[in-house]
Amino acid sequence: MRKALATLRSARVAQERPNPKMLAGLLSTLDDIAERADKQAERARLAAYVGGAAAAGGLVIALAAGRLRPSVAMQTVHRLVG
Helix, strand or coil, X not given: CHXXXXXXXXXXXXXXXXXXXXXXXXHHHHHHHHHHHHHHHHHHHHHHHHHHHHHHHHHHHHHHCCCCCHHHHHXXXXXHHC
């Protein structure tokens, strides 16, 4: 992002028509930024799924072990889900 902003600032300061190489570099940098953001979003979704599965597994184990009443489990699920 810093690289893209620096390129834009240099084009503004120069107040001349940007050369094609600079525009290609800027577009490439923006593509890289978007790709990294997509990967971060995918990792965040995966972490949420894994966390949810772990929480559900914990509830199932607690229910099976008799350490948690079904009504308390449902209250917990509703609190977590919203």
